[in-house]
Amino acid sequence: MTGALAAHHGGSAPWASGPPSGTPCALFDLRGLDQRLRDCAAGAEARDITLAYSIKTNPMPAILRQARAAGFAAEAISGAEVAAAVTAGFRPDQIVLGGVAKSWPTGSIAPGLMASLDDTLDGFAAGVRASRGHRYHCVRLRFPAVGSRLGFDTTTFDQRERLATALLDARADGVPVGLAIHEHNVPIARAEAWLTGIRSMLNGLNHAHPGILGIIECLDLGGGYDAACLDDLLWGDLGKALLEYVQDRVPRCRTLILEPGKSLVQAYGAVIGTVLALHPDDEVCVDASMAELPWPMSRRPVSVWRNRRWTQIGEGTGTIAGRCTAETDILATSVDTAGLVPGDRLMFAEAGAYDWSMRNAFGTATVIETIPGDDAAA
Ligand SMILES: Cc1ncc(COP(=O)(O)O)c(C=O)c1O
Numbered sequence: 001m002t003g004a005l006a007a008h009h010g011g012s013a014p015w016a017s018g019p020p021s022g023t024p025c026a027l028f029d030l031r032g033l034d035q036r037l038r039d040c041a042a043g044a045e046a047r048d049i050t051l052a053y054s055i056k057t058n059p060m061p062a063i064l065r066q067a068r069a070a071g072f073a074a075e076a077i078s079g080a081e082v083a084a085a086v087t088a089g090f091r092p093d094q095i096v097l098g099g100v101a102k103s104w105p106t107g108s109i110a111p112g113l114m115a116s117l118d119d120t121l122d123g124f125a126a127g128v129r130a131s132r133g134h135r136y137h138c139v140r141l142r143f144p145a146v147g148s149r150l151g152f153d154t155t156t157f158d159q160r161e162r163l164a165t166a167l168l169d170a171r172a173d174g175v176p177v178g179l180a181i182h183e184h185n186v187p188i189a190r191a192e193a194w195l196t197g198i199r200s201m202l203n204g205l206n207h208a209h210p211g212i213l214g215i216i217e218c219l220d221l222g223g224g225y226d227a228a229c230l231d232d233l234l235w236g237d238l239g240k241a242l243l244e245y246v247q248d249r250v251p252r253c254r255t256l257i258l259e260p261g262k263s264l265v266q267a268y269g270a271v272i273g274t275v276l277a278l279h280p281d282d283e284v285c286v287d288a289s290m291a292e293l294p295w296p297m298s299r300r301p302v303s304v305w306r307n308r309r310w311t312q313i314g315e316g317t318g319t320i321a322g323r324c325t326a327e328t329d330i331l332a333t334s335v336d337t338a339g340l341v342p343g344d345r346l347m348f349a350e351a352g353a354y355d356w357s358m359r360n361a362f363g364t365a366t367v368i369e370t371i372p373g374d375d376a377a378a
Contacts, residue, residue, distance in 0.1 A: 160204060187229060217253060290322055
């Protein structure tokens with residue numbers, strides 16, 4: 001899906017007309033992303049879903065401005081990200097704060113946020129007491145059978161009762177309460193299992209304390225979707241089934257939030273490198289490295305610029321290694337490197353998400369080029 005997306009918008013992408021003169025070079029297709037954001041915002045509005053762009057996935061200010069202009073909310077993990085969102089034009093009541101700990105001292109956190117998500121009942125109670133005017137206070141539940149440091153564990157009846165009590169106490173103090181969930185990897189093939197997991201967690205909570213779902217006013221289902229899964233939530237049967245469940249079992253839910261990140265931005269970034277040398281054992285070495293592509297991805301699409309166009313490299317027995325001498329600096333495996341020669345330009349696709357946010361300038365000054373999106377003046 002993401003490959004298809006990139007192909008669809010490839011005509012306007014900054015790499016479409018050829019490689020840049022200097023490499024390694026990171027390129028981002030702001031115009032293509034703008035269309036994707038606007039499409040998704042329209043789909044979400046039609047289903048009364050709030051999309052909160054996950055800032056950490058790619059915090060480029062131009063992307064935050066585009067997300068805001070398209071009608072997104074924003075999801076922050078720190079005070080610094082809340083500040084970045086405010087600078088990009090989001091109002092506090094358009095920002096969800098859902099990092100690993102609210103006590104993380106990184107910048108000031110504005111009052112009046114859309115939602116504050118806590119992973120512990122103590123943190124939740126403290127947030128409720130601090131009364132900073134946030135619209136919803138939510139407890140995040142740990143996704144069952146998925147290794148995660150996030151979320152309150154509700155696998156036992158006793159924990160579910162404790163959670164229900166905490167929610168009821170907050171509600172008795174007049175605080176609108178919600179539940180949050182995040183599963184870090186929800187490809188379309190696992191989307192049904194994801195929805196089943198959510199249903200079973202919420203039903204289990206209602207079983208421990210009948211009626212507790214009736215006080216929930218906000219449900220935040222996090223991110224982790226691939227592009228096809230987000231599309232299914234916004235336009236397909238997955239979203240329909242989710243909405244039916246929520247209307248039926250969480251009848252007072254007024255705000256249903258999704259926090260997509262990579263399903264929006266990943267397809268719109270690429271890194272271009274140049275082949276420096278050929279090594280024995282089917283390995284080529286390029287001037288890009290894990291500093292530009294730090295996020296592990298199996299089968300990342302790699303293309304070579306030949307005959308005035310990008311041609312995707314097929315499968316093979318070769319390896320593409322980066323400029324770092326560390327043995328771990330491998331950018332692609334199981335690729336056909338047989339025809340590559342020094343000087344060839346290679347494009348590593350799907351690099352617009354965590355590769356972007358975690359990049360560093362190891363050993364060189366990475367060149368960043370973008371083309372302006374339609375909101376350039378915003
Ligand atoms: C709570 C939460 N929401 C949203 C996201 C965004 O995830 P993705 O970029 O996989 O959609 C993350 C990623 O770690 C997350 O932890």
